[in-house]
Amino acid sequence: MLDLQPLLCPRSIAVVGASTSPDKVGGVPIRLLAELGYVGRVFPVNPGADTVQGLRAWRSIDAIGEPVDLAIVAVPAPGAPDVMAQLGQAGTRAAIVFTSGFAEVEGGEALQQALTAQARAHGVQLLGPNCLGAMNLRERMYATFSPIPLTGVPPVGEVGLVSQSGAFGAYAFALAREARLGLSHWVTTGNEGGVQVADVIEWLAHDPQTRVILAYMEGAHDGLRLRRALAAARDAGKPVVIAKVGTTAAGASAAQSHTASLAGEDAVYQAVFDEYGVHRAHTLEAFFRLGYTLARGSRPRQWASRSGLPADAVAPVAIVTVSGGVGIMMADSAETLGLPLPPMPAAAAQTLRTAIPFASTANPIDVTGQVVAQPQVFVDALANVARCGQYGSVAAFLAGGANAPRLWAALQGTVTELAADASAAPLLVSGVMDDDKRAWLEARGCLVFREPAHTMEAVAALARAAAMEAATAATGAAAGGTLAQPTTPMALATPVPAGASALSEAEAMACLAEAGVPVAPHAVARDADEAVRIAESLGFPVAVKLCSRHVLHKSDIGGVVLGLRDAEAVRAAFARVSEAASGATDAAGRPVPFEGAIVARMVRGWGEIMVGVRRDPVFGLVALAGIGGTAVEIFRQMAFGLAPLSRERARAMLEQSRAAALCTGHRGHPALDLDAVADVLVNVSRVADALGERLDTLEINPFIVGAEGLVAADAVITLR
Template sequence: MRKLEQMLSPQSIALVGASKNLNKLNGRPLKFLLEKGYAGRIFPINPNYESIADLPCYPAVSAVPEPVDLAVVMVPARLVPDTMRDLASASVPAAVVFSSGFSETGGEGAALEEEVRQIAREGGIALCGPNCLGLINSFEGVMASFSQFANGETPPGPVGFVTQSGAFGTAIAALARNRELGLGYFVNTGNEAGVHFSEVMEDVLADDRISVGAGYLEGLADGNWFARTAQKALELNKPLVVTKVGRTSAGAKAAASHTGALAGEDAIFQGVCDQFGVIRAPDEEVMLDVVDAFASGARPSDSRLGIITQSGGAGVLMADGAEERGLTVAALQPDTTRRLKQIVPAFGAVGNPVDITAQFIAEPEIFRDSVIAVMDDPAVDIGIVWFQLMHEFVDQLMDVFRAIREGVSKPVLVCWVAGPADGISQLRELGFPVFRSASAALNAAGAAARFGKHRAAWESERNAAEQPLPSPVDLSGKGVLPAMETFELLTAHGLSLTPSRLCATAEQAMEAAQALGFPVALKIESPQILHKTDIGGVVLGLADSDTVRHGFDTVMQRARAAHPDATIDGVLVQAMQTEPSVELVVGLKQDPVFGMVVMLGMGGTALEVNPDVVFRKAPVSEAEALRMLDQLRGRGLLGEVRGRPAVDRAAVARLVAATSTFAAANADQVAELDINPVLASAKGARAVDWLLISKGGPRR
């Protein structure tokens, strides 16, 4: 039994505050339940009536002589606490509270909402709301909502939709209906004083009748739960498609490390989506485009696209747009090309895109056979068919697509520009997703390919033995850790750091340089000086003992001049890497929603000017770290460039994975870690500079 079974699929419903006027907001749920054929028991609750719509009416839920699974609360906010106490005394397991006037109104409302939250928690009531439109389970006619959406047809379908916004959620649901996308569930979580988005979505996806989840998000109460829900969706092979607002929020405030400064809320949310296979849509139209493809069963294992059109121009347009959506225009095999030459008119095109021309109107078999030939090609994972108008040829087209449905097992998306409504409906009945433009079809195909590849990776990696986390270390109260203490700590956890020694005198520095090998770098070490280069506290490329002595004196003088009161611990002497390398940055950040996250990006001056970074929730595997590298805009610099050999990507992945494992083991201890730069070369990846800040200690 699902955790929210009695909320989402109740056998009995009490309507608290029900009205005799079924057109009023507090009368609509009863009207909808009766109209949609809800088969369970309905109990109107209102002390002013003996009956409503020929049903016995009770003064309170506690007076109902039978068990109640779900109570729909439709009373003013001030009466909600007493109503919830009545539900608790009657052992009602779930409630939907429509009432507004809670935290969305400010102080007093927030206090009232907290009271309701406590009553629900103590009474064991799964609470949806308050300030919500409620929920619809169209499979079973559960209409625990006053939404306008319930006024129209609510045919069941494979899409489970959960939204934090009521009005905008209703608009999305109405758009889905216009596209003939059946919503099996519509749930508005409102203020989330009880159940939240991820909790509801997890239960919705657990229904075997649902094959895709869709959601509208404004914020997350529990990032860990969201990640678990996404992982469960992957396991079930049910794509989760979300639109989340707040993409350009200010995010993290100024922080001591680059990681802290760059870890904006939206960047981390995007990283978690990428990590766990969640498809993020920028708006409601793209969301429904993507959901349309998934609802039809599109689950390609890779991203190689086959394009069949009646317009050469449309084919070129789609080929241009494919790459930016993560698609590859497949190179058709010679056997396929030869086969197409026997089908397509000589004035058409048999490459990919395939242009069958308008000749197919006279010879529909050209259309049919071309699509089947392209989709038979082993190099093609997903197809898009483009055509326009055809109002007078709907019947012939349906015959063609019936044959395609029978002859093709791979996903085929249809772009029918300015097509007739009846034709589009018939095509949807055959199981094909239909799109209004090439761009919409490409968005859907790209998203389907991304999910398919992520699912395939999950399948191949899920049986890999999970490595146990190391024992946590005690960092309590330390704040910013000294460089050498951090060195010992991180190297013990498997990170590769450049050999270093802390020296208090110039003589010690010269001895250290001799032992480490020239050239060396010198860096001032002080609890009060975090950004050493800003005060000239770093000198590089020292090739002999004399330059080391002079360099030691120089950085000490600069540090004392810039910070006369600073405590100077000494100078760090480090061996310098001489082989050609690329600068990267790796970091950790404690996020209030998702907990410990790991960052990977291009380092050096680019980090200051045009940050190129990606985030994941810690820990990550080495395979996931490689996918992080693939997401960087500057990933091309990791390959062979002007005679410099390619970077050892596997070494970078090991360093990132080890950093994230350290983070996960010490999530209660670490506030931030900045490793910048990491020098990645053909010989490996080694950290050159690092800054570790623990929780609860003094900040430098």
């Protein structure tokens, strides 16, 4: 882990390129540090001035005569590498480079490389270039040229915020102030010539002053660093909320030009986020709402221990409402989010029906508009479901009831009692109320939302965070939520030819079979007579396919013949395949040698699944699974996971891609053991892992789904 202490907790700061004008880039940080109470020493460096904004100025960094923890660099881009060398020679431990004109512009990559090379050579932790800086609100350290802190700062709190974009970071700072979301640190990484978003996440994961981490990302340079950082946050029980942009081709292109980030395929990033329990935000509003929820909300921990169910089980929610229509909307949200809605316990239901015979005690629990006349009945229903031990959370919709004096008084009494009861389920409230009432509820542990659907999303986020924390604690940080550690690596005995760009189908099938992946019975024939003998030994019907390392899409040249039912048909098919090979060429335009034909038994089943592994430029080997066959290009219903897969992740991929529906029994077909099906995916991913750096792609399309499970009917492995 990078030591970011001198960067984020400096005892002394030098400003190189310090300006006497408090409104210029080199002047704003000096003004911020002075006006907002930074207690460390500040050294303005300006060779043309004796004083800068009331402070003694220094001609150069070495003229200071002692090392400083942090240097803020605000000089033109061409001079930045020399300044970095001077900082390193003076013993400076960290530097923030505001200056733009590096890798984010055409022709600036070489200049950025020179800057980062100097930082590495002298052991300086570099933030930037082309960044807006960093802040530590607890230490009143404002190393930024954004003037926004001068108009007010958020409260000091336990939320760390890191952003690749400076403009986003500044806007997020202002929104955090408006939302009264307490921040611990604020960091913008810009072009990430040194410190990356991943490094800040990892450091915040170990920071005792931070409880929740918010991150804005356009892409990752180093997938392994990001995975390590997210694992550190997960293991520390600190939720991470990420707003990842560049999800479309246009967005990815914009991200590349904005901060020179490598924006990978969004589905792969989502697989990484799923692996480590990251909460994904797709809007700024959701970004801060999730931050608010996870920073202030109580986890439904008590429920699992009282119910006797596993700690990572999804906690049910009770919806208590004054409006049946809104209750239905909240129930719809709960089902979409996977939140169970068990009915009200019998005793509590009877109490409610006795007081209001026409109330609904199912779930949502609808007290109806009668709450105006009988407010105590509503709050009693809240208290009963919160204390019954059946629910992990209680979501209440008040409409405008908080503004009714009798209901508000009754609610205050009940909330006060529940806040003092450690066994009660946490309460989340939606409705219209003024800031004073909202603050009163929040001070007693109630999250408050205006939109009822947001209440349900908050319940789901807290339940997910609780499940992740419980699973991590139970498994010694194996991998949170429903995930477990991948299986033991394997070594392949099947030889992989040196210099080859692909394996033949027969070689690929041999690798899979070695790993325990079921493959269609087959053999390679060199002539028609041998093909007939193989077909007769396998049993008809059979398929005859061209066997070649150079032709991956055999059907495109007529190299696949299916459904052969006798010897004569096999002979004819062999001749056809041989002729197809004679007219084929490799990628270099050279004739393809005929290596024989695969004769394989036709596998019967009722569905097809595609399973593959490909090398992602950021995260390495990524597995995918989904509905296969010719429909794969039409529906593109795929799920992703990092290879090698765990069984739990493989099973989740089957369910997310809806491929599991082919295995659960339908139209008279038997149900398959989904864990056994998942194990096949695991073994495919182990083959990819065993091939290691040689692998480019591995694809089985189709896996035939039949009564005996999955059987690979075809396989393609390309090499680097």
